[in-house]
Amino acid sequence: MIHTDVIIVGGGPAGLCAAYSLVKQGVSVTLFERNSKLGGQLVKQTHKFFGSEKQYAKTRGFDIAAKLIKDLEPYSAFLTIEKNATVLGIYPDKVVTVMKNEAYFKYQCKAIIVSTGAMEKVLAFEQNDLPGIYGAGAVQTLMNVYGVYPGQSIVMVGSGNIGLIVSYQLLQAGVEVKAVIEAASSIGGYKVHASKLRRLGVPILTNTTIKKAHGVDFLTGVETIQLDESWKTIPGTEKTIQCDACCISVGLAPMHQLLSMAGVHMKYIPEFGGIVPIASDTHETSYDGLFVAGDVYGIEEASSAIVEGYLSGLYVSNKLGMKSEEINSQIADFHQQLEYLRSGPFGKKTRQGLEKIKEARNVT
Amino acid sequence: MLHKTGIPTIEQVKDQFPEQSKLSKPKAIIECYEDIPCNPCETSCPFQAIIIGPDINQQPKVDFDKCTGCTICVTSCPGLAIIVAEVHHPHAIIKIPYEFLPRPQKGEVWHAVNRSGEIVGDANILQTLVSRRQDRTLLVSIQIDSSLVYEVITIRRKHA
Amino acid sequence: MRIKEHPILELIDKEKIHFFYNGEVMYGQVGDSIAAALHASGIKVLSKSIHLERPRGFYCAIGNCSSCHMTVDGIPNVKTCITELLPGMRVEFQSGKGVLR
Ligand SMILES: Cc1cc2nc3c(=O)[nH]c(=O)nc-3n(C[C@H](O)[C@H](O)[C@H](O)COP(=O)(O)OP(=O)(O)OC[C@H]3O[C@@H](n4cnc5c(N)ncnc54)[C@H](O)[C@@H]3O)c2cc1C
Ligand code: SF4
Ligand code: SF4
Ligand code: FES
Numbered sequence: 066m067i068h069t070d071v072i073i074v075g076g077g078p079a080g081l082c083a084a085y086s087l088v089k090q091g092v093s094v095t096l097f098e099r100n101s102k103l104g105g106q107l108v109k110q111t112h113k114f115f116g117s118e119k120q121y122a123k124t125r126g127f128d129i130a131a132k133l134i135k136d137l138e139p140y141s142a143f144l145t146i147e148k149n150a151t152v153l154g155i156y157p158d159k160v161v162t163v164m165k166n167e168a169y170f171k172y173q174c175k176a177i178i179v180s181t182g183a184m185e186k187v188l189a190f191e192q193n194d195l196p197g198i199y200g201a202g203a204v205q206t207l208m209n210v211y212g213v214y215p216g217q218s219i220v221m222v223g224s225g226n227i228g229l230i231v232s233y234q235l236l237q238a239g240v241e242v243k244a245v246i247e248a249a250s251s252i253g254g255y256k257v258h259a260s261k262l263r264r265l266g267v268p269i270l271t272n273t274t275i276k277k278a279h280g281v282d283f284l285t286g287v288e289t290i291q292l293d294e295s296w297k298t299i300p301g302t303e304k305t306i307q308c309d310a311c312c313i314s315v316g317l318a319p320m321h322q323l324l325s326m327a328g329v330h331m332k333y334i335p336e337f338g339g340i341v342p343i344a345s346d347t348h349e350t351s352y353d354g355l356f357v358a359g360d361v362y363g364i365e366e367a368s369s370a371i372v373e374g375y376l377s378g379l380y381v382s383n384k385l386g387m388k389s390e391e392i393n394s395q396i397a398d399f400h401q402q403l404e405y406l407r408s409g410p411f412g413k414k415t416r417q418g419l420e421k422i423k424e425a426r427n428v429t
Numbered sequence: 430m431l432h433k434t435g436i437p438t439i440e441q442v443k444d445q446f447p448e449q450s451k452l453s454k455p456k457a458i459i460e461c462y463e464d465i466p467c468n469p470c471e472t473s474c475p476f477q478a479i480i481i482g483p484d485i486n487q488q489p490k491v492d493f494d495k496c497t498g499c500t501i502c503v504t505s506c507p508g509l510a511i512i513v514a515e516v517h518h519p520h521a522i523i524k525i526p527y528e529f530l531p532r533p534q535k536g537e538v539w540h541a542v543n544r545s546g547e548i549v550g551d552a553n554i555l556q557t558l559v560s561r562r563q564d565r566t567l568l569v570s571i572q573i574d575s576s577l578v579y580e581v582i583t584i585r586r587k588h589a
Numbered sequence: 590m591r592i593k594e595h596p597i598l599e600l601i602d603k604e605k606i607h608f609f610y611n612g613e614v615m616y617g618q619v620g621d622s623i624a625a626a627l628h629a630s631g632i633k634v635l636s637k638s639i640h641l642e643r644p645r646g647f648y649c650a651i652g653n654c655s656s657c658h659m660t661v662d663g664i665p666n667v668k669t670c671i672t673e674l675l676p677g678m679r680v681e682f683q684s685g686k687g688v689l690r
Contacts (some may be wrong), residue, residue, distance in 0.1 A: 085547065090565070099652065099653075100671065101671075111597045111598060112507065112508055113469075115465060116485075117466075117467075117468050117472070117485050118468075118469070122467065122469045123469035123505050123506075123564075124564075124604055125564065125565075125597070138626065150523075175672070184649065184653045190438045194638070194645070194656075196633050196635075196644050197646060198647050198673045199646075199648055200648055200650070203648060203649050203650035203651075204651065205624060207628060207650060209598060210591045210625075211620075211621055212591055212595075212598070213590070214592060236529070237528060237595065237596055237597060238592050239530075250433070251433055252432055254433075254465050255465050256435065257460075257463070257465070257508030260431075260435045260437065260460065260544065261508070262435060263435035263545060263546055264542060264545070264546050264582050266546030266585075267546070269433075272436075282634055282644045283646075285631060320653075365626065368466070392631075397614025405484060406466045406485075409486030410463075411465060411466065528596050528598045530594050532596075563597065565597050566594075
């Protein structure tokens with residue numbers, strides 16, 4: 066058994082910022098990241114981010130990742146980073162098991178922060194398993210991390226921010242984007258992203274969904290169909306678009322598995338994208354000393370994952386008995402930032418989700 | 430329109446422009462029609478000409494009397510939603526953000542493109558700027574026909 | 590195919606490394622995942638599904654979906670999307686659940 070003060074699971078923006086709050090106060094942290102790189106979703110984001118300066122707005126995603134990693138450097142005495150290390154389970158008494166290079170390790174700690182992020186949802190349609198159909202994140206990874214073309218011409222399914230942003234990035238890499246299709250009657254993501262695409266000649270087709278994929282061993286095209294206002298398909302409106310790649314971007318779901326397995330009280334909250342822990346105001350779950358931050362506690366944005374990360378680190382240091390005026394004022398500042406990030410129309414889902422968590426807390 | 434296609438109406442666009450007389454000097458035109466949590470335009474402007482306020486979801490407003498047309502906000506906006514425009518009949522000069530290859534070169538003539546992605550005329554490339562501060566977003570100055578000032582939003586290379 | 594130039598990313602040509610795909614020599618780059626190297630060489634069908642034997646490519650690229658399982662150096666069900674390519678690796682198309690040798 067290896068001992069450490071705090072274990073953080075997941076090295077995305079939430080995990081990195083949580084680590085920062087802790088190591089800055091001299092708490093020993095061990096952070097596990099199953100990937101060979103730190104940064105989570107940020108490493109494949111080539112666009113400039115929204116938000117305010119405090120969350121590094123107008124900086125490109127991969128540069129934000131580099132900055133968050135660099136911020137940790139001065140505190141390396143307190144921080145152990147294990148990459149290519151997958152956390153397999155969380156057991157009673159804060160025992161955490163980890164697999165690294167085919168070897169199995171057992172850790173014990175005083176507090177755990179789970180910041181495992183999210184996974185992409187899939188969409189049901191005929192032949193949706195054909196090679197050539199990818200999740201939007203996969204397309205991004207392939208072109209922005211490995212510099213490999215996902216295809217030559219592509220259809221994007223879903224017009225949320227991810228669908229719109231990845232379409233723009235595909236164009237930047239030189240891939241033809243034939244269309245962005247969206248089942249709802251209006252574009253899901255920010256209109257500034259939509260306008261950016263539209264002026265480049267990419268049609269955004271609302272009230273349209275994908276009916277089936279064409280191809281035998283590999284994708285050759287997709288068949289789209291229009292939907293009426295009650296989401297029923299309108300026969301006769303089928304159209305075939307030829308393409309050698311199709312990208313599915315229909316939302317993310319929190320990566321809750323470790324928490325569910327640890328017996329944490331969970332609840333399905335559609336506004337948060339799936340199953341999430343019923344956590345307290347200080348991000349602590351029903352498992353004493355187990356905290357959450359970032360997309361695993363409801364799908365939002367990197368900006369809020371960053372703030373939630375810093376915050377949960379501070380909450381954990383409180384839990385470990387560290388209290389000070391400074392910590393309190395930092396907590397207040399981060400709260401204020403989250404409030405602003407969530408107060409607009411795009412924050413509505415998060416506000417509703419948090420209400421539901423509160424209600425659920427009162428029941429249990 | 431905008432929420433279904435990504436294309437704003439001409440009225441929406443015109444609302445973002447100052448009266449013609451003010452366009453004899455370069456002015457920032459912001460097309461950010463939605464309450465989103467974002468404010469780099471405001472914080473990057475050295476002349477406090479853009480106002481959003483403490484609630485970063487508010488839409489930016491330009492004070493055209495303070496705006497000097499310096500273009501700093503153009504390459505700071507993550508939504509590529511800002512251009513700088515000025516009119517000297519019969520021409521207009523607009524400065525746009527651009528993030529594609531190949532890069533336009535001074536002296537070339539490219540297509541001028543509208544908000545639907547259609548070609549509406551010619552764009553003479555006057556200058557392209559890329560500094561560290563712009564973080565890989567190119568700033569391109571183009572000269573177009575002044576009648577197109579409410580229409581042109583980007584450029585496309587002509588096929589040789 | 591590899592992206593040659595990009596307006597934002599600095600794509601540096603990394604060192605070439607060789608590997609075997611179904612016994613045939615192929616080349617990837619240092620830092621590639623196995624799936625990325627195959628994709629760059631035009632190999633996009635990686636396995637067959639267990640029951641219906643339908644072709645499978647990769648889907649998530651972060652190790653979640655198991656769509657990219659292949660046999661690597663004799664070990665079946667390796668997630669090729671998150672496994673780093675190493676010189677001389679023997680990568681094989683996998684049908685069904687794979688066989689332990
Ligand atoms: C295409 C796209 C565009 C986006 N654009 C924006 C934008 O413009 N602005 C914005 O604010 N946000 C944006 N986001 C959202 C943002 O990237 C995410 O909200 C943010 O990354 C969430 O941070 P996180 O730390 O919670 O999770 P992640 O970044 O997903 O990190 C989680 C990490 O945990 C690791 N992990 C998971 N399970 C384990 C395990 N068992 N053991 C060890 N490690 C594990 C994962 O490998 C990963 O590195 C975008 C997202 C995508 C996909
Ligand atoms: S152009 Fe310059 S002065 Fe005008 S709003 Fe933008 S940053 Fe401010
Ligand atoms: S920076 Fe751009 S996207 Fe953000 S609020 Fe200002 S104009 Fe809108
Ligand atoms: S592509 Fe999903 S696990 Fe590899």
